[in-house]
Structure formats: C-alpha cells, structure tokens
Amino acid sequence: MIVDLAVQGAQMLLVLALAPLLTALVRKTKARLLRRRGPSLLQPYRDLVRLMRKEVVLAQTSSWLFRVIPYLVFAAIWVAASLVPTFRTGLLFSWSADLIAIIALLGSARFFLALAGMDVGTSFGGIGSSREVMIASLAEPAMIMVVFTLALIAGSTQLSTMAGALLNSAVGLRVSLGLALFALMMVALAENARIPVDNPATHLELTMVHEAMVLEYSGRHLALIDLAASLKLLLYVSLIACVFTPWGIGRPDAGPAALALGLVSYLGKLAAGGWLLALFETSIAKMRVFRVPEFLGAGLMLGLLAMLLLFVSRSL
Amino acid sequence: MILALLLACVGLLLATSALAVGIARVKAATPVVYTLCLLASLASCGAAIAELLRGSAPASVTLPLGVPWLGAHFRFDALSAYFLAVVSLGAGAASLFGLGYGRHEAVPARVLPFYPAFLAGMSLVVMADDAFTFLLSWEFMSLTSWALVMAHHHDRENVRAGYVYLVMASFGTLALLLTFGLLAGPGGGYAFAEIRNAHPPAGLAALALILALVGAGSKAGLVPLHVWLPLAHPAAPSHVSALMSGVMTKVAVYGFVRIVFDLLGPPAWWWSLVVLALGGITAVMGVLYALMQHDLKRLLAYHTVENIGIIFIGLGLALAFEAHGMEFAAALAMTAGLLHVLNHSVFKSLLFFGAGAVLTATGERDMEHLGGLIHRMPQTAFVFLVGCAAISALPPLNGFVSEWLTFQAILLSPQLPSWGLKLLVPAVGALLALSAALAAACFVKAFGVTFLGRPRTEAATRAAETDRFSRAAMFFLAALCLIVGVLPGLFMDALAPVVHAFVGASMPVQAGVDWLSIVPIAQSRSSYNGLLVFLFMVISGTLAASAIHRLASDRLRRGPAWDCGYPDPSPVTQYSAASFAQPIRRVFGTIVFRAREHGEMPLPGDMRPARLTVELHDLIWETLYAPVARAVGFAADRLNRLQFLTIRQFLSLVFASLVLLLLVLAIWP
Numbered sequence: 001m002i003v004d005l006a007v008q009g010a011q012m013l014l015v016l017a018l019a020p021l022l023t024a025l026v027r028k029t030k031a032r033l034l035r036r037r038g039p040s041l042l043q044p045y046r047d048l049v050r051l052m053r054k055e056v057v058l059a060q061t062s063s064w065l066f067r068v069i070p071y072l073v074f075a076a077i078w079v080a081a082s083l084v085p086t087f088r089t090g091l092l093f094s095w096s097a098d099l100i101a102i103i104a105l106l107g108s109a110r111f112f113l114a115l116a117g118m119d120v121g122t123s124f125g126g127i128g129s130s131r132e133v134m135i136a137s138l139a140e141p142a143m144i145m146v147v148f149t150l151a152l153i154a155g156s157t158q159l160s161t162m163a164g165a166l167l168n169s170a171v172g173l174r175v176s177l178g179l180a181l182f183a184l185m186m187v188a189l190a191e192n193a194r195i196p197v198d199n200p201a202t203h204l205e206l207t208m209v210h211e212a213m214v215l216e217y218s219g220r221h222l223a224l225i226d227l228a229a230s231l232k233l234l235l236y237v238s239l240i241a242c243v244f245t246p247w248g249i250g251r252p253d254a255g256p257a258a259l260a261l262g263l264v265s266y267l268g269k270l271a272a273g274g275w276l277l278a279l280f281e282t283s284i285a286k287m288r289v290f291r292v293p294e295f296l297g298a299g300l301m302l303g304l305l306a307m308l309l310l311f312v313s314r315s316l
Numbered sequence: 317m318i319l320a321l322l323l324a325c326v327g328l329l330l331a332t333s334a335l336a337v338g339i340a341r342v343k344a345a346t347p348v349v350y351t352l353c354l355l356a357s358l359a360s361c362g363a364a365i366a367e368l369l370r371g372s373a374p375a376s377v378t379l380p381l382g383v384p385w386l387g388a389h390f391r392f393d394a395l396s397a398y399f400l401a402v403v404s405l406g407a408g409a410a411s412l413f414g415l416g417y418g419r420h421e422a423v424p425a426r427v428l429p430f431y432p433a434f435l436a437g438m439s440l441v442v443m444a445d446d447a448f449t450f451l452l453s454w455e456f457m458s459l460t461s462w463a464l465v466m467a468h469h470h471d472r473e474n475v476r477a478g479y480v481y482l483v484m485a486s487f488g489t490l491a492l493l494l495t496f497g498l499l500a501g502p503g504g505g506y507a508f509a510e511i512r513n514a515h516p517p518a519g520l521a522a523l524a525l526i527l528a529l530v531g532a533g534s535k536a537g538l539v540p541l542h543v544w545l546p547l548a549h550p551a552a553p554s555h556v557s558a559l560m561s562g563v564m565t566k567v568a569v570y571g572f573v574r575i576v577f578d579l580l581g582p583p584a585w586w587w588s589l590v591v592l593a594l595g596g597i598t599a600v601m602g603v604l605y606a607l608m609q610h611d612l613k614r615l616l617a618y619h620t621v622e623n624i625g626i627i628f629i630g631l632g633l634a635l636a637f638e639a640h641g642m643e644f645a646a647a648l649a650m651t652a653g654l655l656h657v658l659n660h661s662v663f664k665s666l667l668f669f670g671a672g673a674v675l676t677a678t679g680e681r682d683m684e685h686l687g688g689l690i691h692r693m694p695q696t697a698f699v700f701l702v703g704c705a706a707i708s709a710l711p712p713l714n715g716f717v718s719e720w721l722t723f724q725a726i727l728l729s730p731q732l733p734s735w736g737l738k739l740l741v742p743a744v745g746a747l748l749a750l751s752a753a754l755a756a757a758c759f760v761k762a763f764g765v766t767f768l769g770r771p772r773t774e775a776a777t778r779a780a781e782t783d784r785f786s787r788a789a790m791f792f793l794a795a796l797c798l799i800v801g802v803l804p805g806l807f808m809d810a811l812a813p814v815v816h817a818f819v820g821a822s823m824p825v826q827a828g829v830d831w832l833s834i835v836p837i838a839q840s841r842s843s844y845n846g847l848l849v850f851l852f853m854v855i856s857g858t859l860a861a862s863a864i865h866r867l868a869s870d871r872l873r874r875g876p877a878w879d880c881g882y883p884d885p886s887p888v889t890q891y892s893a894a895s896f897a898q899p900i901r902r903v904f905g906t907i908v909f910r911a912r913e914h915g916e917m918p919l920p921g922d923m924r925p926a927r928l929t930v931e932l933h934d935l936i937w938e939t940l941y942a943p944v945a946r947a948v949g950f951a952a953d954r955l956n957r958l959q960f961l962t963i964r965q966f967l968s969l970v971f972a973s974l975v976l977l978l979l980v981l982a983i984w985p
Contacts, residue, residue: 012856052864055871059878061770063690065701075857079849093852096833096845100723101711105849108710111756118764118891121688122879126891129764133757134899140756141749144723148745151727157842216878220868224860293903304746311730311738 004092007259011091012082015238019081019230020044022237022274029278044230048223056219059120069116070217070224076109077228081235085242087262089160090252098157099147103140106191106232110136113225117213128212131289135197135209138296139190142183145303149180150243152310159239163246175316179306181244186299188236190292192229195281197292209289237273238266245269318367319377319392322400322443325360329353329436333429340425346418349428353435354411360439361404368397371813376445383448389507391445394813395578398654399442399570406563406661407435409789410555413669416785417555420676426467427553434460434559438567447496447506451489454571458485458535461564464556465548477547484534484544491531492571498524499579508579515581525587528575529594535568537621538628539598540936545621546605550613550681554672557613561620562665566657569627576635577650577818585639585734591632592740596747599625601936603754604908607761607900608932610683610893612671615762616664619707622751623660626722627653629744633725634819636737643821645728648836650815651808651823652721658807659714659800663706666793670700673782673790674766678775683762683893688771692779695787697767702794704763706801708756712850714800717834719752720844721808724836754900761896770887802846805834894930901930909933 024041031038058066080102083094097105110132117129151157153176154165165171190197193210202208214225242249248265250258287295309316332352339345374393381388392400414431421427437457444450462485466478498520499511516524534541549560576583602621609615630653637646671681673696680686690697706713726748729741771777781787800807805826812822826834833845877883905911909932916927961969 052868055869055873057873057875057878059876060874061688061877063697063768064694065690065697065768071857071861072853074860075853078856078860079852082852093848095839095843096831096848096852097711098842098844100720100842101716101844101849104709104711104716104720107708107753107756108705111705111708111710111760114760115764115768118760118768118896119690120877120879121769121887121890122877122883123889123891124879126769126896129760130891130896130899133760134903137750137753137757137900138903140753141746144749144752145746148723148727148742151842152730156840157724157727158840161840215880218878219871220864223868224864289899290902300746304742307742307745308739311742314730 007088008082008092011086011088012078014086015081015231015234016078016227018270019227019234020048022234022270023230025271025274026233026278026281029275030282033278033282044226048227051218051223051226052220054219056221059122059216062120062216066116066119066216067221069112069119070221070228072112073109073116074224074228074231076105076112077231077235080105080109081231081238083159084235084238085159085163085249086238087266088250088252088254088259089163089242091160094160095158099151099159099162100144100157102159103143103147106235107136107140109228109232113213116217120216122216124212124215128209128215131209132213135190135292135296138293138300139187142296142300142303143187143191145300145307146180146184146187149176149303149306149310152307152314153177159242160252163242163249164251166243167246167249176306176309177244179302179309181240183299183303183306184240184244186295186302188240190296190299192233192236194277196284196287197295199286234270237270237277241266241269241273317375318363319375319390319443321363322360322392322439323377323379323390325356325363326436326439328356329432329439332356332432333436336428336432340428345428346421346424347415349432350411350414350418353432354408354415356432357404357408357411357435361401361408364397364401364404365810367392368394368401368810368813382452386446386448386506388449389445389509390443390449391508392443394817395570395573396442398811398814399566399657400439402566402658402661403435403438403442403563406559406566406665407438409665409669409793410559410563412792413558413672413786413789414555416783416787416789417553417669417672417676419783421553423467426469427464427556430460430463430467431556434464434556437461438559438564441567442570445508447500447508447511450508450571451493451496454492455489457564457567458489461548461552461556461560464552464560466551467553467556468551471551473547474551477544477551481544481548484541488531488534488541491527491534495524495527495531495575498527508574511579518584521580522584522587524580525576525590528572528580529590532568532572532575533594536565536572536624536628537568537598537602538594538624539601539621540940542598542602542621543937543941546609546614546617549617549620550611554613554668554675557617557672558665558668561617561668562661565620565624566661569624569631569657573631573818576631583635583639585636586736588632588636588639589736589740591628591635592737592744595625595628595632596744597625598622598628599751600747600754601625601908603751603758604904605934607754607758607897608905608909611681612674612683612686612762612766613668613681615683615758616667616671619755619758620660620664622755623656623664623707625751626719626748627656627660629653629748630656630718630722630725632744633722633729633741636729636732636741637725638819640732640734642728642731643819644823644837645725645731646819647815647821647823648721648728649725650819651811652718652725654811654814655721655804655807656718659706659718659797662793662796662800663703663715666699666703666790666797667707669786669790669793670696670703673786674779676782676786677779678773680773680775683765685773686766686771686776687769687887687890688767688776689779690767692777693767693781696782696790699787699790699794700767701763702797704759706797708759709752710756712798712801712846712853714797714804717801717804717844717846719748721836722748724842727842728837757900761893765891765893765896769890772887772890772892798850802850803832804846805829805832808834905932908935910935
C-alpha cells in the first residue's frame with residue numbers, strides 16, 4: 001500500500017517534472033533539423049519561472065471565471081496525466097478513471113479553456129474558442145473510436161489492463177491496431193495544437209487556434225496554462241507508448257530493478273516520441289483551417305473502421 | 317396505502333388547480349398555488365423514493381371512475397416509482413422556482429390553474445394501469461401543457477407553436493390509441509394486466525412497436541417527430557419549459573418503456589435496430605440543430621431532442637441484449653438509459669431555470685442581445701455553468717456517468733450474434749461520441765455568448781441577480797448534478813428493481829464496492845469513481861493554487877484587453893453566437909442543413925455596410941411536414957366549397973352518401 005502510494009506520488013511528480021523537458025526536446029530537435037542551434041533544454045523551465053515572477057495583467061472585462069480556469073485546466077490535465085501508466089502499470093488509483101474518463105477529463109479542460117477564450121470578449125479569443133471546439137468535435141469522437149478498438153482487443157477500458165493485454169504476445173499484429181494507431185496519432189496532433197492542425201510557434205496570425213484562445217493570459221496564469229499544455233503533450237506520448245509499445249513497462253509486482261528498467265524505457269520512449277514528432281512537424285506544412293475537418297474526419301473513419309473490423313471478426 | 321397517498325397528492329394538485337381558477341386574480345394566488353404544488357410534489361417524491369428503496373411488491377387499486385365496465389386501474393410498481401420520483405422531483409424544483417419566477421408573470425390567471433393540473437396529469441400517466449386511464453391522463457397532460465404554451469398568446473410565434481403542438485400531440489395520442497387497440501384485441505381487455513398476459517402474435521407486436529414509437533416518440537421528441545418540441549417548449553413560461561423539457565419528455569419515455577418492455581412481451585431481434593437507429597440519428601440531429609440556434613431557450617429545447625436520443629440508444633441496446641438472452645448486458649444498458657432519464661431531467665430543468673432567470677433579468681432570450689451576465693448575475697452564472705458542464709458529459713458531474721455506462725454497454729455488443737446489430741452498433745457508438753463532443757461545443761457557445769464577454773445591449777448591462785427562490789431551486793439542482801456524478805452507485809442500486817422487473821437481471825450491487833466506485837461488470841474490465849476524480853481535481857487544483865501563491869508573484873493589475881494590440885471598445889466586435897457556430901456550420905451544416913453563406917460586399921465608395929447572410933434549411937420540415945401541411949390545406953380549400961351549397965345540393969349529397977354507404981354494406985362480405 002505504502003509502496004503503491006509512493007509510486008503513484010512519484011508518477012504525479014515525474015510527469016510534472018518531465019513535461020517541460022519533452023516540449024523543450026521537441027523544440028530543440030526541430031531547431032536542429034532546421035540547422036539552427038535552438039534554445040537550451042532548460043528554456044521552458046526558465047520561461048515558467050519567469051512567468052511566475054511576473055505580475056498578472058487582467059483585462060478589465062474579465063470575470064472571476066477567467067482567474068479560476070487556469071487552475072481548473074491544470075488540475076484536470078494533471079489528474080489525467082497521473083492516471084496514464086508511464087513506468088509501471090497498476091497504479092494505486094488507476095481504477096478510479098478508465099481511458100474513457102481520462103479522455104473526458106481532457107474534454108473538461110478544453111471546455112473551460114474555450115470558455116476562457118470567450119470571457120474577455122475579444123475577437124481573437126472568440127476565434128480561438130470557436131475553432132478549438134470545431135476541432136474537438138471531430139477529434140473527440142475519433143479518440144473514442146480508438147478507445148473502443150483498444151478496449152475490444154484488450155477486453156477492458158482500464159489502461160493498466162490494456163497495457164498488460166497488449167504485452168501478451170497472443171494479441172499479435174492486427175489490422176485494427178494499425179488503423180487505431182494512425183487515428184490516435186492524428187488525434188494527438190490535433191489535440192496538442194501541433195502542425196499540421198495548429199502551429200504552437202506562431203503568434204499574431206489568423207490561423208492560430210490554441211494561442212488565440214489563451215491570448216489574454218499573462219503571468220502565473222499563463223505559466224499554468226503552458227505547463228498544462230506540456231503535460232497534455234506528455235500525456236498523449238505516454239498514452240501511445242503505454243498502449244502501442246508497452247515493452248519494458250513495470251508490472252504491478254515489479255521490484256526495484258524492474259521499476260528502474262521501466263523508468264529507463266519510458267524515458268527512451270518519450271525521447272523517441274518527441275523526436276518523431278519534431279521530424280514529422282518539420283517535414284509537413286500547416287493546413288488551412290477548413291482542411292482540418294477532412295484530416296480529422298479521416299481519423300474518425302479510421303477509428304470507426306478499426307472498431308467495425310473487430311465487430312466483424314475478433315481476430316482482425 | 318402508498319397508492320392512496322399518491323392519489324391524494326394528485327387530488328391535492330387537482331384541488332389546487334380548481335382553487336387557482338377561483339383566486340387567480342388575487343395577488344397572493346401565486347405563492348399559494350406554488351407552495352401547494354411544492355408540498356404535493358415533495359410528498360409524492362418522498363413516498364416514491366421510499367417505495368423504490370423498500371422494493372415492496374406492486375400495489376394496485378381500482379377506482380369506480382371512467383368507463384363503467386372497466387373502472388380506473390392504478391398500479392404502482394418499481395418503474396412507476398422511479399418515474400414518479402423523477403416527475404415529482406422536477407415538479408418540486410419547478411414549483412420552488414415558480415415561487416419567485418411566477419411573480420414576474422404578466423397574466424397569472426393563464427398559468428396558475430393549468431400548472432397544478434399539468435403536474436397531476438404527469439403523475440397520473442405513470443400510475444395508470446389500463447389503456448383508458450393511461451390515454452386519458454396522457455391527453456390531460458398534453459392539453460394542460462398546451463394551455464401553458466398558449467399562456468402568452470399575443471405572440472404570433474406562440475400561437476403557431478401551440479397549433480403545431482396540438483396537431484402533433486393529437487397525432488401521437490392517436491398512435492397510442494391504435495397501439496392499445498391492437499394490444500387489447502377484439503375482446504377489449506384494456507387493463508394492462510390482461511394485455512401483459514395475452515402475448516400478441518409477432519406481426520401484431522411489430523405493428524404495435526412502430527405505433528408506440530410514433531406515439532411516445534412524438535411526445536419525447538424523436539427525430540423526425542420532434543418538430544413541435546423546439547417551438548412549444550420555449551414558448552411556455554420558463555419553469556413550465558423546464559417541466560416540459562425535463563419531465564414531460566420523460567413521461568413519454570415511461571410510456572415507451574411500459575409498452576415495449578412490459579406489455580409487448582419478449583422482443584424480436586430487429587426491434588432494437590429501429591430503436592437504435594432512431595436514437596443515434598436523434599442524438600446527432602438534435603445537437604446539430606441546437607448549435608444553429610441563437611435563442612437560448614430554443615437551443616435548450618433542441619438539446620432535449622439530443623438527450624432523448626441518448627436515452628433511446630440505451631433502451632435500444634437493452635432491447636438488443638434482451639432479445640439475444642444477454643440479461644446482464646441488457647441490465648447495464650437499461651440502467652444507463654434510465655439513469656440518463658434522471659440526469660437529463662435534473663440538468664435540463666436547471667438550464668431552463670437559468671434561461672428563465674436571464675429572461676426575467678433582461679427580457680431577452682436571444683443570445684445575440686446578451687453577454688457579460690456573469691458580472692451582474694454571478695450566482696446564476698455559476699449554477700448555469702454547472703448545468704452546462706453536466707449536460708456536456710464532463711466528469712465528475714452526472715451527465716458523464718450515464719454516457720460512460722452507455723459506452724460500456726456498447727463495448728459488450730460484439731457478442732451479439734446478429735449481423736445487422738454488429739454493423740449498426742459501432743455506427744451508433746460513433747454517433748453517440750459525436751453528439752457528446754458537439755454538445756460540449758454547443759454549451760461553450762451557450763454559456764460563452766450569454767454570460768461571458770461584454771454586454772451586447774443596454775438590457776444586458778442593466779441585468780440584476782434573480783430572486784432567492786429561483787436561486788434556491790437552481791442551487792438544489794446543481795448540487796444534485798454533483799451528487800449523482802460523484803455517488804452514481806447509490807442511484808444505480810436504486811434502479812436495480814426497476815431493471816430486474818423487465819430484463820430479468822440487474823447490475824451487480826454497487827454499494828459494497830471499495831471507495832464507492834462503480835463497476836458495471838468486473839474491476840479488471842472497467843470502473844469509474846466520480847468521487848475520487850472530483851477529490852483529485854480539488855486536491856491538485858488546491859495544491860497548484862497554494863504552491864503558486866507561496867512561490868509566485870501575487871501582483872495583479874487591471875488593464876484594457878490586449879487583443880493583439882488592437883482592442884476595440886465596441887461590443888459588436890465580439891464573437892457572436894452565429895460566428896461561434898460558423899466553423900461547425902461549415903463542417904456539418906452544408907450537408908445537414910444545406911447551409912449557404914451569401915456575402916454582399918458594396919463597391920469602394922459605396923457607403924452601405926457589407927452584409928453576410930446565412931441560409932439554413934430545415935430539411936425535415938421541408939421534406940416531411942410542409943408537403944403534408946400543403947396537402948391538408950389544399951384539401952380543406954377544396955372541401956370548403958361544400959359549405960356553400962344550396963339546399964337541393966345538400967339534400968342530394970346526403971342522399972348520395974347514404975346510397976354509397978348502403979352499397980358498401982351490401983358488398984361487404
């Protein structure tokens with residue numbers, strides 16, 4: 001019990017500590033791929049500290065909700081990120097929310113962030129919110145289809161059980177798993193506001209979505225929102241790693257050696273995930289906003305197809 | 317005993333109605349009537365919940381009313397108890413809200429007499445135990461609610477709403493009448509006990525199912541029978557809108573469950589196909605319609621259509637599992653559907669109350685004329701936000717629990733043997749997921765445009781917080797949203813006897829599960845703990861806040877909005893409801909509504925403003941209803957000539973029809 005609690009606590013702190021590093025890694029790799037030197041890996045931490053020290057400038061028209069939302073968003077994403085197995089399955093509280101609930105927690109975070117965009121009453125905030133919910137209205141069902149596919153293969157919506165079932169060699173390579181992986185990656189790109197759906201590096205541009213929504217935030221509020229965004233990226237990479245490459249992850253009865261192995265393999269998977277994301281982002285251009293529905297619609301159809309295959313035959 | 321008490325409550329409501337006719341002109345009538353309604357609802361709600369938890373055998377009583385050889389049968393079993401609890405809970409909350417809201421009513425004499433009668437009608441429907449009493453109560457409920465829709469009859473829109481409602485309600489009752497006629501057979505066994513024991517042949521049962529779907533579905537708002545609902549629900553005073561949307565549609569669901577699960581006998585496998593397909597289409601169409609609205613109450617009414625779809629998906633899955641002998645899966649699906657009945661009635665009433673409070677404060681229903689109300693109505697804004705989060709199925713609130721259970725039921729469906737269902741259920745799952753995501757988009761819009769941002773009109777600037785009765789009703793419902801969300805196990809256990817009576821199994825008892833989680837099948841398969849999720853969010857939010865206030869700067873300055881350096885003081889530059897929905901309209905609306913945008917850009921030098929007009933088509937109305945309405949109008953015009961015949965022509969007409977009828981009789985075998 002004590003060990004379990006310690007592992008759960010360690011996971012909560014681990015994701016929090018690693019999240020800015022992953023963002024930094026993606027930025028650094030992208031810069032190197034573009035033959036630039038890029039900022040140091042510590043830059044996001046420095047940014048957070050700098051933002052924390054700055055004063056908050058609140059718009060006169062903003063309400064109490066605007067000040068509460070950063071904490072709400074951060075809490076929802078942090079809880080979700082601590083429930084995704086990273087270096088060990090069978091976390092103490094992993095049964096309190098299965099994968100559907102984790103997705104819904106992320107949905108809560110997005111709901112409130114979109115409201116924050118509407119709060120000040122500016123056109124930029126509105127454009128960000130309205131596009132964000134449009135993207136989410138396709139990304140979320142696609143994600144649910146992926147969850148269904150995985151749940152039907154693993155016979156469970158619990159992430160720990162899923163990872164365990166997929167570690168089992170009896171699952172093997174499946175068409176539905178491949179389709180689900182593609183759909184999940186498309187959703188992950190959209191949900192994290194990455195190229196080709198949104199550009200995390202732009203500012204002052206009409207095509208931006210996430211950045212437009214949080215335009216009015218400053219100081220500690222902005223720090224929390226940035227940290228939450230990094231956590232979300234980490235969550236999706238961990239999720240893909242946990243479900244599709246569960247090798248090396250510690251079992252619930254793992255000893256210290258296995259835990260260390262789990263931790264090392266997790267760090268390796270994160271680095272690989274970040275590197276692949278950077279590679280993908282540098283090799284593709286951003287889409288027009290109204291091409292995004294086609295992109296995500298394809299994701300939704302892939303997910304639906306994967307699920308249909310499983311309804312037709314359990315072995316596909 | 318229990319039935320006597322409940323019928324006494326109904327009697328009290330009817331007496332209140334009679335009293336209201338007498339004293340409606342007196343100023344004290346409003347508090348008296350609503351207090352009496354509140355007391356009657358509380359009594360029947362308490363009795364129904366106690367009866368549901370006690371799980372005693374069904375009680376029945378026959379009163380010497382109605383048709384002489386039949387009498388009026390009433391029966392009170394677990395299903396009636398559950399639905400009566402939902403009805404009286406909604407009625408109680410609406411009466412509490414009405415205590416405050418009713419004071420702003422311009423003509424109380426048009427609301428007060430019908431309001432208690434409407435409550436009585438709904439309570440009678442769920443207790444009726446023969447076709448005659450059922451239909452009479454059903455029609456009573458329809459007519460009293462029609463009278464309430466027509467309360468503000470000077471508005472032309474309301475008159476049209478009332479007309480469409482009346483036509484659709486009669487149509488629905490006609491379908492139900494035929495259903496019971498078919499089920500009772502030529503012997504005329506109209507008591508439900510007799511219908512239950514006489515298993516109808518397959519063809520007859522199928523016809524009865526379709527008619528029941530039309531009859532109950534038109535009252536509940538199944539697409540394409542929903543057209544009256546978004547017209548009629550917003551037209552009534554807001555607490556009545558809450559009752560019609562939150563409660564009366566649930567009475568319709570009760571009618572469907574009673575007929576299909578109870579009276580029709582064991583289901584055939586294809587029944588669920590029809591119900592599931594209708595449910596899925598209803599869920600997505602309802603929310604898409606809602607997204608296109610800018611009238612707050614109409615948006616909420618369209619959302620009712622969506623939620624009815626979700627309930628019918630749960631019930632359809634239950635039918636599918638039951639037909640294939642998978643009782644436990646059927647129990648899960650039916651629990652999901654019935655739990656959503658309670659959840660929807662709670663948050664939809666809450667949202668309509670919020671819309672009512674906004675209407676009282678500003679006189680506006682149109683979101684494009686509102687904005688920034690969170691500053692002037694902070695408490696209403698808070699509870700409305702809770703309602704929005706609950707209806708968008710966000711954890712840890714109640715809407716998420718019933719959707720989660722429905723998803724779990726869908727995950728059991730690959731074991732269904734029939735191919736039709738194997739292909740339909742994944743599609744329905746996708747539709748359900750789509751409708752959940754769109755609902756969140758819709759409520760970001762509803763809350764964001766109404767309560768956030770800057771006020772768009774003078775009326776919105778001058779709004780003031782609503783009265784304390786209204787706030788009490790809204791806070792009560794908001795608390796209920798959270799309680800059902802964090803302790804769903806208790807409510808699922810209470811549903812066990814209801815479900816057990818119809819599908820022959822119930823879900824595992826949730827009360828004994830560690831940490832008050834809910835575990836539909838097995839721990840290793842899936843579990844959810846709303847309480848822990850809620851606590852985790854509170855703890856991590858508090859941790860973050862305390863860490864930040866200890867370590868970070870706490871300086872704060874108010875300044876003008878940044879808006880990329882070009883803030884515009886005019887509130888028109890904000891995003892409006894229409895512009896917020898524009899991306900979604902472009903993605904989905906071009907097909908579903910044939911949405912087109914026409915831009916009109918004057919040439920340089922021309923001082924006219926540029927205009928953008930959006931053209932939307934309600935294809936269901938245009939393809940299904942408008943031709944029928946035109947045909948009826950055409951026929952009426954033609955037949956109108958019969959009114960202006962001479963006496964000789966009338967006599968020959970009578971003679972000709974007599975001959976025709978005699979001929980028919982002579983030829984009839």
